[in-house]
Amino acid sequence: MDNRDSISETGESNLATRRRVLMLGAVTASTIVSVRPALAQSAASVLNCDIPVPGPHGSGMHIDAYGKLVPRNTPGSFPKSGQRFTGEEVKAALRGRSLPGTSYNQSQAYVNYIRRLQSGQSGFTCFASLQMAR
Numbered sequence: 001m002d003n004r005d006s007i008s009e010t011g012e013s014n015l016a017t018r019r020r021v022l023m024l025g026a027v028t029a030s031t032i033v034s035v036r037p038a039l040a041q042s043a044a045s046v047l048n049c050d051i052p053v054p055g056p057h058g059s060g061m062h063i064d065a066y067g068k069l070v071p072r073n074t075p076g077s078f079p080k081s082g083q084r085f086t087g088e089e090v091k092a093a094l095r096g097r098s099l100p101g102t103s104y105n106q107s108q109a110y111v112n113y114i115r116r117l118q119s120g121q122s123g124f125t126c127f128a129s130l131q132m133a134r
Contacts (some may be wrong), residue, residue, distance in 0.1 A: 048086060048087060048088070049086070049087045049125070049126035049129060050084035050085060050086050050087070050123070050126060051084060051085050051086075051087070051090055051114055051117075051122075051123030051126050051127060052083075052084045052122050052123055053080065053081045053083075053084075053085060053110045053113055053114065053123075054069060054080055054113060055117075055121050055122030055123055056122055057121055057122070058080070059080075060072065061080075062074055062077035062078055062079055062080070063077060063078050063080070063109050063110060063112075063113045064076060064077045064078075064109065065077075065105065065108065065109050065112070066109075066112055067109060067110075067111070067112025067113035067114070067115060067116045068113075068116070069113075077109075078105075078106045078109050078110070081099075081101070081102065081106075081110060083100075083101065084123075085099055085100070085110075085114075087126050087129065087130050090111070090114055090126075090127065090130060091130055093107060093110075093111050094111065094130070099111070114127055115127075
């Protein structure tokens with residue numbers, strides 16, 4: 001009997017065990033190859049998602065310095081931005097840059113608004129994805 005193809009206590013030959021390990025390795029390798037592009041694709045989609053400031057729930061409202069929705073004409077508040085900010089723009093703003101087309105104080109108010117988004121509000125999923133991507 002050849003030593004390399006001896007029968008183990010469970011009745012399996014070493015050759016059969018080796019084949020099974022090699023097949024498992026091949027399956028694992030193909031899984032890794034297919035998951036990496038998916039992760040890269042999801043990271044890119046996070047940067048391309050957008051966040052309206054304010055969302056539809058805040059139409060007709062202004063945003064104060066703390067990011068809260070307040071009635072129009074509230075002193076120190078800012079009108080809606082009129083644009084949707086991409087995940088990439090928001091990510092840069094969270095790191096200290098201003099959102100495009102805004103003053104420093106206006107950008108800070110909008111970033112505070114974005115930080116206060118809750119589940120169910122427009123833009124929340126995008127912001128939550130940005131938090132996970134860090």
